[in-house]
Amino acid sequence: MDWPAEGLSSRICLPGDAWQAVGVNEIAQPAGVSVASGPATHAGRRVLVVEDEALTAMAIQMLLEDAGYAVLGPVGRVEDALDLLRSGPPDAAVLDVNLFGATVDPVAATLEDMGVPFLFCTGYHNGGTAGERHPKAPVLGKPVNANNLLAAVGGLISGEARAGSAAG
Template sequence: MPTSERKRHILVVEDEAMISMLLEDMVLDCGAEIVGPVAKFADALELAHKAEFEVAVLDLNLNGTLSYPIAEVIRERGIPVIFATGYGTDGLLDRFSDCPTLQKPFSQQDFAEAVAAACHQDAADRCGS
């Protein structure tokens, strides 16, 4: 199947159930497939090592544990990471300052633009924005 017809797989790591459900809808609305969603650090770390996906959306704070180790594994695999956080870009460690950030709460448009930025694509090409 040509790349343009293949659905993108997006890993979602989010510990808030309502936000996780919203993210799942946003992924599906973009015509992509969700990997996860996962809420626990250990489960997310396992998927970071083993799962097949093209981009990851990580909640920065998973029930009090920062998701940086998960992001490091994903970036070592050459996969882009998007952080979803209420802290904004100022809350990120310097070594992750190049990662797109979704400031909670965020819209479908914000999500589509972050995925496009992470994957170096026009948002309209992926999510019909």
Template sequence: MAKPVLLVEDELFVALDVQMTVEDAGLSVDGPYGSLAEALDAMERQPPGFYLCAILDVRLRDGEVFPAADRLAQAGVPIIFHSGHADRQGLEDRYPGALVCAKPCAPRTLRARLDDVIQAAG
């Protein structure tokens, strides 16, 4: 069974749209988690490297996603930032290899980023 994609997004309709895009790619989703606390709790229950990748919104209802992103990066999990508040250069500097999709993002753009992750993992 393929590894799931961790989805951290606090806007319900955006989360559902992203989840549908991931599932249309034939992948499963862990989440969506709408807060940093929920995401960190979910990650605590899984071994390092459990996720194929993570799709992360930067600003969540209880703060910024960076503590979760740091853990994922340390575990070697590819990160796709999906945010309307993204400083692309800052994110790419802090997380080399991370992909950034600015919201609003067309599903085909996000799907292309997922395909990049799948190809790199293959």
């Protein structure tokens, strides 16, 4: 969904065998309203997801994959994230701050050393101490809005992300 000032626009994709349209006419797109970009826009872009809450991790993974990203992980432990990074840098990363009581700082520091942009997706205000140590990283508050997450990841990849620019 896209909800600019001009109005709400929604794009729904269903497999061809999941529905049957009878008596439905395609309507023209109103002037000035854009349709959200499809998965091809992000094809091949790799996003590391580091999240210890299984349901949250799966939701983030599905959201990113539906948008066309290739997801690395998700993983819920610092060691697993560092192992994934040894195979090469992703294009961006989504990091939970607290992973089963451990801080995600080693992962964030490695990403910084690799020149990989990342954001924090956390319940801590302003990212807690991780946000203080990595002030350039945007912070999305949990529960995160899907559109905000996609916009923030897209901003990381395009180089348009700003610290504290995304509130979720």
